[in-house]
Amino acid sequence: MKLLRRLRYWLDNTRHAADLAEEMEFHRAMLTRDGAPPATLGNTTLAGEDARAVWIWPWLESLWQDAVYGLRAMRREPAFTATALAALACAIGVNTGLFTVFNAFALQSWTVRDPASVVTIHRFTRDGGGGFGIAEYRYLTQHSRSLAGLIAMSNGEEVKLGDRPLQLTYVSGNYFRLLGVGLERGRGFLDEEDNPADPQPVVVLSHDTWQNRFGGDPQIVGRVIRLDDVPFTVVGIAPEDFHGTNPLRNEVWAPLPAKLLLRPSDPASLAWLTNPDFCCTPIAGRLAPGVTRAAAEAEVSVLLHQFLAETRVVRDPFRIVMAGTSWIESPRKKRQVIPTLSILFLAVTLVLLLACANVGNLLLARAAARRREIAVRLALGGSRIRLIRQLLVESLLLALTAAAIAFPLGFVASKGLIRRLAGPAWYPLTPDLHVLAYTLAVAVVSCVAFGLAPALHGTSGGIAAALKADAPLGRTRLPLRSILLGVQVAISVVLLVGAGILVRGLARAQNIDPGFDFRNVTVLSVELPARQYTGPRTQVLTANLEAQLDRSPGLPSSALAQGAPLGNATFSTNFQLLTPRRSPMMQIWATQISPAYFDVLRIRFMEGHNFTADDTPPCLVVNQSAAKRWWPGESAVGKSVFAYRKVRQIVGVVADTYTHDLHTSDEPMLYLPITGAQGAPVVLVHDRNSAAVDRVAAMVKQIEPRAQIHAEPLSDNFDRQMEPNLIGAALAGFLGILALGIASVGMAGVFAYVVGRRTREIGVRMALGAESAQIIRLVLGSALRPLAFGLAVGLALSAAVSILLAGLLPGVKSSDPLAYLNVVFLLGLAVALASAVPARRATKVDPVRALRCE
Amino acid sequence: MGRSPALELLPGTLDMLILRALARGSMHGYGIAQILKQTSDDVLEVGESSLYPALQRLLLNGWVTAEWGASENNRRARYYTLTAAGRKQLAAERADFERMVAAIQRVLQTA
Numbered sequence: 001m002k003l004l005r006r007l008r009y010w011l012d013n014t015r016h017a018a019d020l021a022e023e024m025e026f027h028r029a030m031l032t033r034d035g036a037p038p039a040t041l042g043n044t045t046l047a048g049e050d051a052r053a054v055w056i057w058p059w060l061e062s063l064w065q066d067a068v069y070g071l072r073a074m075r076r077e078p079a080f081t082a083t084a085l086a087a088l089a090c091a092i093g094v095n096t097g098l099f100t101v102f103n104a105f106a107l108q109s110w111t112v113r114d115p116a117s118v119v120t121i122h123r124f125t126r127d128g129g130g131g132f133g134i135a136e137y138r139y140l141t142q143h144s145r146s147l148a149g150l151i152a153m154s155n156g157e158e159v160k161l162g163d164r165p166l167q168l169t170y171v172s173g174n175y176f177r178l179l180g181v182g183l184e185r186g187r188g189f190l191d192e193e194d195n196p197a198d199p200q201p202v203v204v205l206s207h208d209t210w211q212n213r214f215g216g217d218p219q220i221v222g223r224v225i226r227l228d229d230v231p232f233t234v235v236g237i238a239p240e241d242f243h244g245t246n247p248l249r250n251e252v253w254a255p256l257p258a259k260l261l262l263r264p265s266d267p268a269s270l271a272w273l274t275n276p277d278f279c280c281t282p283i284a285g286r287l288a289p290g291v292t293r294a295a296a297e298a299e300v301s302v303l304l305h306q307f308l309a310e311t312r313v314v315r316d317p318f319r320i321v322m323a324g325t326s327w328i329e330s331p332r333k334k335r336q337v338i339p340t341l342s343i344l345f346l347a348v349t350l351v352l353l354l355a356c357a358n359v360g361n362l363l364l365a366r367a368a369a370r371r372r373e374i375a376v377r378l379a380l381g382g383s384r385i386r387l388i389r390q391l392l393v394e395s396l397l398l399a400l401t402a403a404a405i406a407f408p409l410g411f412v413a414s415k416g417l418i419r420r421l422a423g424p425a426w427y428p429l430t431p432d433l434h435v436l437a438y439t440l441a442v443a444v445v446s447c448v449a450f451g452l453a454p455a456l457h458g459t460s461g462g463i464a465a466a467l468k469a470d471a472p473l474g475r476t477r478l479p480l481r482s483i484l485l486g487v488q489v490a491i492s493v494v495l496l497v498g499a500g501i502l503v504r505g506l507a508r509a510q511n512i513d514p515g516f517d518f519r520n521v522t523v524l525s526v527e528l529p530a531r532q533y534t535g536p537r538t539q540v541l542t543a544n545l546e547a548q549l550d551r552s553p554g555l556p557s558s559a560l561a562q563g564a565p566l567g568n569a570t571f572s573t574n575f576q577l578l579t580p581r582r583s584p585m586m587q588i589w590a591t592q593i594s595p596a597y598f599d600v601l602r603i604r605f606m607e608g609h610n611f612t613a614d615d616t617p618p619c620l621v622v623n624q625s626a627a628k629r630w631w632p633g634e635s636a637v638g639k640s641v642f643a644y645r646k647v648r649q650i651v652g653v654v655a656d657t658y659t660h661d662l663h664t665s666d667e668p669m670l671y672l673p674i675t676g677a678q679g680a681p682v683v684l685v686h687d688r689n690s691a692a693v694d695r696v697a698a699m700v701k702q703i704e705p706r707a708q709i710h711a712e713p714l715s716d717n718f719d720r721q722m723e724p725n726l727i728g729a730a731l732a733g734f735l736g737i738l739a740l741g742i743a744s745v746g747m748a749g750v751f752a753y754v755v756g757r758r759t760r761e762i763g764v765r766m767a768l769g770a771e772s773a774q775i776i777r778l779v780l781g782s783a784l785r786p787l788a789f790g791l792a793v794g795l796a797l798s799a800a801v802s803i804l805l806a807g808l809l810p811g812v813k814s815s816d817p818l819a820y821l822n823v824v825f826l827l828g829l830a831v832a833l834a835s836a837v838p839a840r841r842a843t844k845v846d847p848v849r850a851l852r853c854e
Numbered sequence: 855m856g857r858s859p860a861l862e863l864l865p866g867t868l869d870m871l872i873l874r875a876l877a878r879g880s881m882h883g884y885g886i887a888q889i890l891k892q893t894s895d896d897v898l899e900v901g902e903s904s905l906y907p908a909l910q911r912l913l914l915n916g917w918v919t920a921e922w923g924a925s926e927n928n929r930r931a932r933y934y935t936l937t938a939a940g941r942k943q944l945a946a947e948r949a950d951f952e953r954m955v956a957a958i959q960r961v962l963q964t965a
Contacts, residue, residue: 002914002915002916005913005914005916006914009914019920019922019932020906020910022930022932023882023883023906023931023932024883024902024906026882026883026884026925026929026930026931026932027883027884027887027902027905028902029929030884031884033927044902046903047901047902047903047906047907048906050903050906050907051906051907051909051910052910053907054907054910054911054914055910055914
């Protein structure tokens, strides 16, 4: 109770100090009123300090004593301290590491002025979310009153500066001003530079780009640089701590209309900037003072409906949601990422729990050794509460020391993790106050977790019993030790089974059939000098390539496509059903291909036939999912749709394939004849033989000598899709092995303890003629029940965890007997290793000496 | 005739005297000092430097609670109230103290 009052006082320290000051002033005023001479007033400051000290001093002083005593205890037992610190530091380290990454990527708001008033704006439809058209963005900018301003930012594209790529983001002209990001140098963008009728070649560089690509040139502002060979004037440098507003690497920013300069041949460029029915650009806004998100959502929703009515654009019904700017708040990201994160946090929490059980067990062993000391203190009148506090302070010291080691360790680990996941980090992975607070919290929680039970346990029981010279071990001691050992075993089993399932899932995922032949196909990407390639030249090139591929008899079978399947590029288009009645305009995945595509990739036709390059009316092929979704129970062949700016007839239905990732193959998809209007195509060659592939490359070179051609097996795309599985398996493997290591140390400790406590018994047995094997059985037998118990609980928990895992990664199966068997085997091995040394020591017990001790 | 000067309190008795003063009802710190002065015929004079630490100690132990209210001259003053635990503590301390005083007196009279 006293502690509670003290805590409450500290929590409201300033108010209490003010209260005290005020009442003492009142006292003084009354004294003066009653005519007391000034001499009797005394030193108020000192009196106030004395009064405040009542709350703090005695407590702090005794705490300090405990801490000093605890430090001495830690130094006295270096082996114990080192083991406990190692286990705790590893466990807290992986927690800190994960949180450092989580903090940097998910918790940080944009580094802008007053981030609390900035909201990202999302549109949700039945089919998921999407961004906004630039035209919609401009309309909202003009009419919204609840938002002080809006910005638009495209997810950008890669451009070449010299011969190395640079990630460019298109942003609205007011981007830096509305966000309140003061540029380090330069004037930034002007409003008139955000005009599609008059695009201006200006860019703002990120601080890193300025430093790394221009050597921090102080004269850079005003200079002309060439992006994709297009000259741009540098008009600013972003401050060092500003990393942009999308999760991509943001290296250079240009106004939205600059797309017309960089991608002049793509008709979609102008359409993107002006057409009212385009979509998919992320926008954000700054709330006007005093406006709530809900009010702004309502207004934006009304304005958008107004816009759609004015422009006669039909969209699926939608809902507007505004969210904060940190990644975790983004409603769509949340849904994607939270399951993965939960699993990761669950795993590292398990490791922490394991370490706590381990250290708890060590503490118990130590408490047994310190029983006499504790008993003496109790006998001398120390209160039990005071002793428990003493033991807890020692635990806390241990945990905090471990945290101090773990903090930099976690930082290094997270850097390594990110490098593995995403290459060198472009996001600042600096450990900040959040991370520090998290690490401290983890340390304190773990201290209670591993310290409380042993402290309660160690101080229980009568004084008299403990003081007896060589009291036998209390009967109650073993169950707690067994429980803690069981917990360690159970947790290692869960982590190991998880790792096993992921590793074997990885192997199985390698055998996923994506629905097309990726093993025997080579992808040739054709890169063209962008500047010279304006206008319809890519279309001409595409047409020439298609004709030439058809005509050359010696070449392996090859097809053109906008992008290779499972590559990074995704393409979608507006789409509308025309029969039986007009549907609203929808977005649908669509890829442009030459007719040979299905043959090269060995994709089966379920119905109908292929299109040809010059059908009239224009034709297309849909996948099975599209056919099932819109024409259930009837044939899709022969139906008319509006897609890619034309009315087209469906002539065939092909099997579903995993086109974008290995999770889903059942998304509706259109295949359209390739035009080349969006840029140079890729050539898919059904051959892995480099000589044959070179012949195709030579043919492309012949048609376009300036093209740079890069060949890569299609299986590389498949392997890149495996990356998350690979990382998941590696992480799980790491945690599993860490867990097994900690648990083994724990088991070895228990065995050593058993041998130490039962030396005399072993001596007697040996004196009576027991064999070594019997002694080893005796040692092992002592831990058999907790081992079996931990194994059983662990296997049961694993079954639950594996169901979670199976939903996350392709190829992972929840019931995988082999993974479980491997774990049982590994655990058996660990038990054997952990018991080897103590058991050997047991068989070396000299009966005579053991008995003489008596 | 000269008045005898105010006496130093016996150590440990201030808390008890404050509790006793508060047993009559809630009052502010200045009021407590006044009461102690008046009821002891000006013998006991408690200064801020011992009164307020003592009050904080009583608060910490949960024997009194404090609340802001208006004083007789309409200023904000902090009123202290005895709690049930405080009442018990007063009774205990008082019994101990009376036994102690009686013992001291017996020694003084007979020795």
